[in-house]
Amino acid sequence: MSSLLAISSAQLTELGRVRARAEAAEDAAMLAMARQMRADASRAESPMRRQVELSVIPLTLGQAMGLSEGQVTYRLAAVERVHDQLPHTWTVYRDGTIDAARIREIGRAAGRLERDESFERLDAKAATYAATHTVPELRGWLKRFVVRVEPDRAAVRAEKERAARRVDVSHDDDAMAWLTAYLPSHVAAAIDKRLDRAARAIGSDDERTLPQRRADLLASWTTTNETDATDPVLRTDIAVTIGADVLAGATEGFGFAADGSWSVPSGWVAEPAQTGNPFWHRMVLDPVTDDVLSHEYNGRFAPEILTKVLIFRDGVCQAPGCLTPADRCDIDHRQPWPNGPTTGKNLSPMSRRHHSQKGHGVIWVLPDETRRVVEPLDRTA
Numbered sequence: 001m002s003s004l005l006a007i008s009s010a011q012l013t014e015l016g017r018v019r020a021r022a023e024a025a026e027d028a029a030m031l032a033m034a035r036q037m038r039a040d041a042s043r044a045e046s047p048m049r050r051q052v053e054l055s056v057i058p059l060t061l062g063q064a065m066g067l068s069e070g071q072v073t074y075r076l077a078a079v080e081r082v083h084d085q086l087p088h089t090w091t092v093y094r095d096g097t098i099d100a101a102r103i104r105e106i107g108r109a110a111g112r113l114e115r116d117e118s119f120e121r122l123d124a125k126a127a128t129y130a131a132t133h134t135v136p137e138l139r140g141w142l143k144r145f146v147v148r149v150e151p152d153r154a155a156v157r158a159e160k161e162r163a164a165r166r167v168d169v170s171h172d173d174d175a176m177a178w179l180t181a182y183l184p185s186h187v188a189a190a191i192d193k194r195l196d197r198a199a200r201a202i203g204s205d206d207e208r209t210l211p212q213r214r215a216d217l218l219a220s221w222t223t224t225n226e227t228d229a230t231d232p233v234l235r236t237d238i239a240v241t242i243g244a245d246v247l248a249g250a251t252e253g254f255g256f257a258a259d260g261s262w263s264v265p266s267g268w269v270a271e272p273a274q275t276g277n278p279f280w281h282r283m284v285l286d287p288v289t290d291d292v293l294s295h296e297y298n299g300r301f302a303p304e305i306l307t308k309v310l311i312f313r314d315g316v317c318q319a320p321g322c323l324t325p326a327d328r329c330d331i332d333h334r335q336p337w338p339n340g341p342t343t344g345k346n347l348s349p350m351s352r353r354h355h356s357q358k359g360h361g362v363i364w365v366l367p368d369e370t371r372r373v374v375e376p377l378d379r380t381a
Contacts (some may be wrong), residue, residue, distance in 0.1 A: 017096035024094045027079045027103070030061055034076055067222040075100075078107025085110055085119045092127040100109045102138055109142035114158070118149045140260045147254040147263050155252060158184075162268075177323060179218075185262035186240065186255075241267050300337045302347055307331055310347055319354035330355045 033059055041053035058069040058076070065072065083090050092102050106126045113119055122145065132137050147154040162184055171177040181188070199213035206213065245252030246266050254263040255380055302310070311326040329349035333340045340346045350358065357363045 016099070018100040019096075021094065021096035023100035024096070024103075026065070027075070027100065028083075028094070030065065030072075030076060030138075031083060033064075034061060034080075075104060077111065078104040081107040081110040086123040088123045089127045094133070098127060098130045101135050105128065105135060105139050105142060109146055112146050112154075113150060113158050114153055115150060119123055121149055143263060144256060144260060151252045151265075154254065158268075182270060183266055185257070186264045186268060189257065189262065191265070197353045204288055300342060302342055306342075306344060306347070309344060310349055313344070314349050316349070317351040317354055318348040319350060319357075322350040322351055322354055332358065 014052075031330075037057045037060065038054065041057075044050040044053055054272050058072040061067070061076070062069050062072045067075070082093065084348040086106065089103075091099055091108060093100075106122070110119065110122060113122065126142070128139065129141055133141070133160060161182075165182050167181045167183070169177055169179055183191075195214045195217055196210075198217050199210050202208075202213055206218065240257060242255040243251075243253055245251045246255075253266050255266045255268075256263045282356070310331060314326050316322065316326055316330050317324040326349035329351050332345050332355050333342070334346050334351040354363065
């Protein structure tokens with residue numbers, strides 16, 4: 001057996017710890033050198049001279065470590081935060097339990113915290129989680145930690161960033177360009193889902209790859225305002241988890257994607273539901289078993305499964321004497337949305353003609369639970 005195959009998992013783990021200890025030693029030396037250079041710069045007589053000497057620190061460190069000035073700046077900031085504000089995490093790093101990549105993620109998260117108690121909580125938990133999870137898992141955990149421990153400050157930052165939303169175009173080589181958008185996470189998630197669904201619906205006989213279909217669809221939607229003919233009404237489901245106390249407004253908080261990859265202030269989630277265009281479910285789950293205790297549609301338009309139920313339930317238009325098949329009718333709110341909910345009790349099929357008459361007050365809805373609508377008496381009599 002070769003020497004490579006003879007290496008055990010325990011030996012590989014120990015080699016990783018050796019590497020992590022070496023990274024910690026390098027970061028400690030980098031930090032010490034940076035602080036010495038800052039101290040030397042502070043003794044310069046001229047303010048301009050001090051500024052020049054401070055600005056050359058990343059360049060000097062970068063030349064010694066084989067890194068760019070930007071890499072040094074980012075790495076130094078993260079290391080300094082962990083060293084100064086997370087002493088337990090720094091000790092674990094020096095022991096080789098976690099490596100530099102994880103330290104940089106933890107340091108970046110620490111830079112988004114402001115309160116001493118938040119640093120203490122992060123220091124108590126981050127190293128333990130980091131030691132048993134991958135860097136992407138740690139990154140997601142840290143994002144959730146930051147918005148949970150300081151939701152008020154996270155909400156302020158989120159509003160500031162939302163104000164900076166934009167779309168940029170940069171032209172590249174070979175007649176191509178990049179189109180990038182800086183958007184709230186829940187909006188970007190909905191766009192991603194819609195693109196994926198529409199691209200897959202085109203059919204396997206299309207020779208384009210899935211990324212090519214997504215690109216072509218986005219270009220079509222933004223230049224012609226047309227949707228794909230195979231799915232003219234594209235709706236998107238995105239799952240967001242919000243605590244009951246946050247939803248009730250008792251505390252400030254965030255809504256989290258089901259997979260934990262992003263979060264937004266809870267108020268942002270409610271905003272699109274008021275327009276009627278998106279399609280929202282609200283599910284109340286048992287906190288222990290995760291059983292669905294209730295299910296409500298917060299959007300204006302009934303989802304496909306509810307529409308089918310209404311068609312099967314009523315069969316025909318619910319205006320008196322109308323036999324228009326329900327599958328050719330509009331799904332109408334008895335009590336108009338948004339005051340009336342999008343539920344089976346408040347919905348019924350109405351032919352387009354009777355739907356219009358109801359909207360203009362020519363026919364009206366019975367006040368009891370009977371689904372049929374009736375025509376008013378002749379007002380001229």
